[in-house]
Amino acid sequence: MKNSFSSGIGISLAAALILLFVLASLPPWLIAAADANTVKIDASAAQPRQVEDATVQAIQRDYGRAWQTLSQALSENRANLLNSSFVGIANDKLTRAVNEQRKEGLRRKYIDKSHKVEIVFYSAEGSALQLRDTVQIEIQLLDGDKVVHTENATRHYIALMTPTENSWKVRVFEAVPGA
Amino acid sequence: MNTRSKLLLLSVCVLVSATLCAQSLKVPDRVTAGTSISIPTSGSGEATLYLFGPAHVAKRKVQLGQSIELAGDDLRDAGHYTVVLKGGGADSSTSFFVTASKVDDVAFLARPSRVPASRPGVITGSAFTFDAYQNLELQPTPVTFTLSVEGAPEIKRTETTKNGVAWTRLDSGKKVGAAKFVASAGDASTTRVVQQVAADPCNIRMKAQRTNRGAIEVVTDPIRDCSGNAVPDGTIVTFTSVDASGKSTVDSRIKRGIARAELPSSNNALISVASGVVMGNEIHWGGKQ
Numbered sequence: 173m174k175n176s177f178s179s180g181i182g183i184s185l186a187a188a189l190i191l192l193f194v195l196a197s198l199p200p201w202l203i204a205a206a207d208a209n210t211v212k213i214d215a216s217a218a219q220p221r222q223v224e225d226a227t228v229q230a231i232q233r234d235y236g237r238a239w240q241t242l243s244q245a246l247s248e249n250r251a252n253l254l255n256s257s258f259v260g261i262a263n264d265k266l267t268r269a270v271n272e273q274r275k276e277g278l279r280r281k282y283i284d285k286s287h288k289v290e291i292v293f294y295s296a297e298g299s300a301l302q303l304r305d306t307v308q309i310e311i312q313l314l315d316g317d318k319v320v321h322t323e324n325a326t327r328h329y330i331a332l333m334t335p336t337e338n339s340w341k342v343r344v345f346e347a348v349p350g351a
Numbered sequence: 352m353n354t355r356s357k358l359l360l361l362s363v364c365v366l367v368s369a370t371l372c373a374q375s376l377k378v379p380d381r382v383t384a385g386t387s388i389s390i391p392t393s394g395s396g397e398a399t400l401y402l403f404g405p406a407h408v409a410k411r412k413v414q415l416g417q418s419i420e421l422a423g424d425d426l427r428d429a430g431h432y433t434v435v436l437k438g439g440g441a442d443s444s445t446s447f448f449v450t451a452s453k454v455d456d457v458a459f460l461a462r463p464s465r466v467p468a469s470r471p472g473v474i475t476g477s478a479f480t481f482d483a484y485q486n487l488e489l490q491p492t493p494v495t496f497t498l499s500v501e502g503a504p505e506i507k508r509t510e511t512t513k514n515g516v517a518w519t520r521l522d523s524g525k526k527v528g529a530a531k532f533v534a535s536a537g538d539a540s541t542t543r544v545v546q547q548v549a550a551d552p553c554n555i556r557m558k559a560q561r562t563n564r565g566a567i568e569v570v571t572d573p574i575r576d577c578s579g580n581a582v583p584d585g586t587i588v589t590f591t592s593v594d595a596s597g598k599s600t601v602d603s604r605i606k607r608g609i610a611r612a613e614l615p616s617s618n619n620a621l622i623s624v625a626s627g628v629v630m631g632n633e634i635h636w637g638g639k640q
Contacts, residue, residue: 220475220518261485265406265428276410280403293516296475297462302516313403313435315410320401321435321444330487330514332479344479344487347405347431349381349448 210284211236213303215291223294223301231301231333234340235289238331242266243282249274259334262345283310301340305329326350376434376445384452384484385427390419396439404449405430415439429486451486457494459534461543467550469578470523474498474545477518478534487515492536496521500530500547512536523547525578553577555588555631557624565616567592567636571624573608581608586626588612592636594620 211232215223223231238257245253251270254263273279285308293302306328313321332344376390392398394415402409402421406428413419413436426432429451435444458479466473476496480488494517499505503526510517517534523545524530530545556572569590574582588610592599594617601612614622617636624631 220520264485268406269404269408272406272408276408278401278403278408278410292514293477293518295460295477295518296520297460299460299462300477300479302514304514311433313401313433315399315401320437321403321433323433327431330489332487346429346487347448348429348489349450 211239211287211289213289213291215294218291218294218301221294221296221298223291227294227298227301228291230340231289231291231303235303235305235331235333235342236287237339238342238345239282239284239287243284245270246273246280246282249279257341258343258345259336259341260343262331262342266345277316279314279316281310281312281314283312285309299334300343301333303331303333305331376436376443378434378445378447381448381450382426384429384449384482384486385423386452387423388421388426390421390434390445392416392419392436392441394439394441396441398439398441399437401435401437402432403435404428404432415441427484429482429484449486451482451488451490452484453482454480454488454492454537454539455483456481456485457534457536457539457541459541459543461532461534461545463545464543465546465548466523468523468527468547468576468580469525469550472520473523474521474532475518476521476532476534476543477516478512478536478541480512480515480517480536480539488512489515492517494534494536497533497535498524498530498545499533500524500526500528502526502528525580527580549580549582550576550578552582552586552626552629552631555624555626555629557590557622557631557634559614559622559634559636561616562613567614567617567620567622568611569614569622569624569634570611571609571631574605574610574626582626584608588624588626590614590622590624592617592620592622594618594636 213228213232215228241253241257249270251267254266288306290304309327310324312319328348328350330346330348331342333340334343392415396415398415400411400413426449429449433446460477462475478494480492492512493509495509496519497505497507498521503524508519510519527547527549530547532543532545534541552574553576557569559567559569562568584605586605588603590601590612592614599615603610603612619637622634622636
């Protein structure tokens with residue numbers, strides 16, 4: 173009885189260690205991506221239409237997911253990933269960035285630590301939503317696997333999102349100077 | 352001087368020389384999209400330049416001591432750019448923003464596409480201003496919204512963009528027809544069409560007469576909305592007759608501006624007419640009108 177109890181603890185400990193090892197070996201963007209709480213949304217100043225609670229939740233989910241997609245696409249140089257979260261101008265520009273990175277053998281890693289998002293525009297008919305995002309971010313620029321530049325920064329972004337069949341997608345995405 | 356002091360002095364010398372050798376890349380804080388810039392460098396030898404922009408990246412060899420030229424095509428997309436210089440003992444980096452150039456395009460969302468005439472605040476328009484490189488123009492820019500239908504005065508309103516967006520809410524015009532809804536900023540403009548249709552009938556007047564077969568024929572006057580527009584053909588008008596034998600209802604569609612129906616014969620009936628929520632006059636058939 174005692175032996176089986178001890179061996180149970182041993183197995184649990186081993187499983188925990190394996191899990192810890194797996195988590196430690198995950199790329200940082202994947203760990204950050206799992207934390208939905210990094211995106212805080214304030215919709216109180218939205219004009220001309222008030223943003224419904226369900227829409228706030230959808231934006232939190234879909235904008236957060238867009239950053240995961242962006243991080244992964246730029247880190248792995250996989251432009252096809254972008255289609256799940258970006259459309260129109262944003263998709264065109266980011267696709268160009270990924271393709272040029274791949275051509276030059278460059279990559280960049282975005283580790284977004286927190287997003288303070290303010291919804292500033294929500295069209296009267298509900299077909300377009302604009303947000304300003306203040307991001308705490310770590311950026312690594314790589315030539316192959318060699319880091320050529322790294323920085324921790326606060327960046328400001330403007331995004332225009334439009335609804336699609338079952339989610340909101342980013343149509344315009346630009347880094348802007350701080351206020 | 353002991354060995355430790357020599358090492359310390361050597362470290363300080365290396366640090367000072369590295370500091371002196373480090374490039375100080377001077378770039379403007381903000382560059383207008385599509386504008387070329389020149390970044391002076393110092394020193395000699397070769398280094399690698401990395402440019403990371405929102406949609407464009409570049410890697411190329413540069414000669415230290417000469418200026419680095421970034422062409423307008425390298426800087427078309429608004430956003431944050433990082434320039435990194437590696438090698439030749441000149442590791443350095445800097446960053447700057449590219450901002451949109453002048454407005455060249457207006458993306459315009461207009462709703463709805465079909466609207467009743469003379470309704471307050473029923474038409475909405477949102478305009479997004481972009482430059483020639485599809486960058487959102489974030490500088491406050493006046494956008495003029497006009498709504499016009501032939502033969503009626505134009506409705507005009509000017510709003511200033513905030514974060515590249517301007518919006519408006521307008522009343523629909525009094526006259527039916529295809530209204531041109533235009534958003535313009537600078538030399539750029541975009542047109543949408545809003546079909547203004549007659550609103551609900553303002554009032555319905557009908558007359559009744561006996562047919563050769565003894566039935567009651569009811570005919571309306573031309574049916575118009577409160578602005579005088581003819582209510583579209585096909586709109587349902589309901590005639591109801593109530594007499595001692597019960598209630599008869601006939602739905603009729605407006606044809607060439609009027610509606611007509613034939614009700615069962617009766618010597619004493621109360622006939623009424625309605626379309627949607629609008630009631631018309633009543634006729635006491637067989638009694639006083």
